[in-house]
Amino acid sequence: MNLLESFLTAIDSLMANKMRSILTMLGVIIGVAAVIALLAIGNGVTASVTDEIQSIGSNLLTITTDMDNSDGLPALSLEDVDALADPLRAPALAQVAANVSGQQEVVYAGDSTAYTVNGITANYLAINNLADFSAGDGLTENDVATNGRVAILGSTVVAELFGGEYPVGKSVKINGVSYEVVGVLAEQGQTIGASPDETVYIPISTAQSRLFPTRTRSGAKAVNSISAEVVSEALTDDAITQVTDVLREEHRITYAGEDDFSILSQTDLLATFDAVSATLTAFLGSIAGISLLVGGIGIMNIMLVSVTERTREIGIRKAVGALRRDILIQFLLESLLLSLLGGALGIGLGVAIALLTGPALDIDPVVETATVLLATGFAAGVGLVFGIYPAWRAAGLRPIEALRYE
Amino acid sequence: MIKLTNVTKTYQMGEMMVHALRGVDLTINEGEFVAIMGPSGSGKSTLMNVIGCLDIPSGGSYTLDGLDVSQMSDDAQAKVRNQRIGFVFQQFNLLPRTTAEKQVALPLMYGGYGRTDRLTRAQEALASVGLGDRTHHKPDELSGGQQQRVAIARALATNPSIILADEPTGALDTQSGEEILNIFKALHGQGMTIVMITHDPEVAEHAQRTIWIRDGVIV
Ligand SMILES: Nc1ncnc2c1ncn2[C@@H]1O[C@H](COP(=O)(O)OP(=O)(O)O)[C@@H](O)[C@H]1O
Numbered sequence: 001m002n003l004l005e006s007f008l009t010a011i012d013s014l015m016a017n018k019m020r021s022i023l024t025m026l027g028v029i030i031g032v033a034a035v036i037a038l039l040a041i042g043n044g045v046t047a048s049v050t051d052e053i054q055s056i057g058s059n060l061l062t063i064t065t066d067m068d069n070s071d072g073l074p075a076l077s078l079e080d081v082d083a084l085a086d087p088l089r090a091p092a093l094a095q096v097a098a099n100v101s102g103q104q105e106v107v108y109a110g111d112s113t114a115y116t117v118n119g120i121t122a123n124y125l126a127i128n129n130l131a132d133f134s135a136g137d138g139l140t141e142n143d144v145a146t147n148g149r150v151a152i153l154g155s156t157v158v159a160e161l162f163g164g165e166y167p168v169g170k171s172v173k174i175n176g177v178s179y180e181v182v183g184v185l186a187e188q189g190q191t192i193g194a195s196p197d198e199t200v201y202i203p204i205s206t207a208q209s210r211l212f213p214t215r216t217r218s219g220a221k222a223v224n225s226i227s228a229e230v231v232s233e234a235l236t237d238d239a240i241t242q243v244t245d246v247l248r249e250e251h252r253i254t255y256a257g258e259d260d261f262s263i264l265s266q267t268d269l270l271a272t273f274d275a276v277s278a279t280l281t282a283f284l285g286s287i288a289g290i291s292l293l294v295g296g297i298g299i300m301n302i303m304l305v306s307v308t309e310r311t312r313e314i315g316i317r318k319a320v321g322a323l324r325r326d327i328l329i330q331f332l333l334e335s336l337l338l339s340l341l342g343g344a345l346g347i348g349l350g351v352a353i354a355l356l357t358g359p360a361l362d363i364d365p366v367v368e369t370a371t372v373l374l375a376t377g378f379a380a381g382v383g384l385v386f387g388i389y390p391a392w393r394a395a396g397l398r399p400i401e402a403l404r405y406e
Numbered sequence: 407m408i409k410l411t412n413v414t415k416t417y418q419m420g421e422m423m424v425h426a427l428r429g430v431d432l433t434i435n436e437g438e439f440v441a442i443m444g445p446s447g448s449g450k451s452t453l454m455n456v457i458g459c460l461d462i463p464s465g466g467s468y469t470l471d472g473l474d475v476s477q478m479s480d481d482a483q484a485k486v487r488n489q490r491i492g493f494v495f496q497q498f499n500l501l502p503r504t505t506a507e508k509q510v511a512l513p514l515m516y517g518g519y520g521r522t523d524r525l526t527r528a529q530e531a532l533a534s535v536g537l538g539d540r541t542h543h544k545p546d547e548l549s550g551g552q553q554q555r556v557a558i559a560r561a562l563a564t565n566p567s568i569i570l571a572d573e574p575t576g577a578l579d580t581q582s583g584e585e586i587l588n589i590f591k592a593l594h595g596q597g598m599t600i601v602m603i604t605h606d607p608e609v610a611e612h613a614q615r616t617i618w619i620r621d622g623v624i625v
């Protein structure tokens with residue numbers, strides 16, 4: 001019998017046993033689709049978070065108080081900012097910004113909503129890659145120097161408080177005091193931590209005197225964090241050393257004393273995230289692996305359940321003149337067709353699921369060729385092994401043994 | 407011509423050896439209609455399976471039309487089954503969920519006939535057993551008698567010289583059985599060799615000659 005005949009026979013057989021064919025394919029489809037969809041989503045999350053971390057600016061140091069070593073009092077103040085901004089003391093730093101923030105009710109036209117109010121230095125938005133305005137402008141040095149009662153609103157704040165109204169020039173009230181809206185930030189979308197879209201920015205001096213009057217141990221007005229831009233990424237280690245030296249000196253920490261601040265670099269953040277993302281990928285991967293296993297067991301079950309029927313079928317075929325080779329080729333082709341078709345449908349379904357859930361999770365799913373090949377290879381392998389198994393066994397039997405198989 | 411000389415068949419059942427055939431000498435000439443009778447377990451089916459190359463004898467020699475079949479390779483035996491022998495079983499042994507036409511075309515496919523040739527011949531064979539209007543029916547859409555006739559059409563498809571039937575009427579009502587026997591008689595009339603196993607003396611009466619077997623030997 002030639003290959004075309006074997007092929008047509010295989011198709012005939014698959015069509016004659018539609019239920020069996022569909023159930024077998026279902027195992028392949030489920031296994032492959034689950035693996036592809038889950039890993040595409042996992043990879044998408046990793047890619048989008050990595051992007052976000054890098055978009056913050058690749059050579060930014062974030063300095064915060066280390067509460068464990070500061071008796072629970074904030075350690076950082078604007079004096080530290082000035083010290084770090086001195087190019088003689090910290091030459092590896094290009095710019096230094098600071099902020100102080102907290103939740104506050106923000107009122108406009110009788111509507112009151114709680115937002116993060118962030119008191120910032122004039123250069124804060126630029127250093128944090130946020131200086132992109134859909135209306136108006138940022139803060140000036142003068143606003144900060146004169147305790148200006150001006151505010152910049154995030155896009156969500158504007159949408160919620162102002163509806164369609166043009167906000168620049170209007171006033172919002174925070175803690176009973178009016179602030180003139182001078183600018184609106186362009187929409188930032190998803191970010192790590194507090195969203196700039198839901199934040200109101202005011203001068204740090206105003207925030208310190210009117211909203212967040214916390215002091216450091218030495219009595220200076222405290223800031224929450226200091227953002228320092230390193231001259232170039234290569235100087236990150238130098239910059240960390242310089243920041244440490246300057247702050248220890250400013251805070252009068254003795255040689256044996258612990259730092260009362262901590263420095264987080266972009267590299268640290270990426271490393272931390274990489275660890276989280278590896279866990280996520282391993283988690284999704286094991287769910288995917290289980291799905292693949294379940295699919296494989298499904299295929300195996302259908303195949304094994306039909307062994308008796310198929311062995312008898314082989315007996316009949318041999319009795320009327322089929323050669324061992326004819327049987328093996330037919331079964332191989334049947335399994336191959338089911339595996340390939342199931343694999344293709346599984347890939348299609350997996351990619352479709354990934355693409356449909358992507359927007360809901362706010363990520364771009366990443367389908368990797370290696371995943372597709374691995375999942376399809378595994379499912380197809382199981383399909384082939386358990387599809388050919390009865391044929392391989394029965395084709396070697398005497399026809400009468402196959403006919404009488406129970 | 408079928409010629410068996412001192413053919414034995416022993417099955418191993420765990421520790422036990424079952425001697426199903428204990429030295430059978432048998433000659434069946436071309437064009438004969440032979441019935442094989444004997445009590446249950448006497449070795450009738452075993453004998454038929456050896457004659458039909460569905461099983462190999464443990465000892466002795468078997469020649470079919472002068473060919474030493476017992477020495478042949480598996481593939482050569484498959485060819486003999488395909489070209490020279492047609493089988494009819496008590497339980498029909500049809501492929502499930504497959505149309506009568508495709509059942510009958512099966513031996514033709516393994517025999518290397520082309521697609522259109524196969525279907526023409528299959529239809530002719532089905533018509534010859536009175537199922538010309540049932541070619542697209544599947545086994546579960548046919549009565550027992552009709553299924554057995556599909557099996558006979560399949561046995562006839564490659565135009566073999568021998569029909570081997572193992573209790574072909576055993577699973578059928580009297581009237582269907584009657585129809586099957588009439589078909590066999592007609593085939594015999596056309597010069598075909600027919601070997602039919604039965605335990606029903608009335609059925610055996612239709613044959614020219616009855617061979618008795620008991621405990622694995624011809625009596
Ligand atoms: N595959 C087998 N394995 C073991 N014993 C078998 C097998 N086939 C048949 N036998 C034994 O061989 C003997 C003859 O069986 P069989 O030819 O089927 O008898 P009959 O068809 O006359 O009823 C019986 O004792 C039966 O149990």
Ligand SMILES: [Mg+2]
Nearest residue numbers: 450451452572
């Ligand atoms: Mg029997």
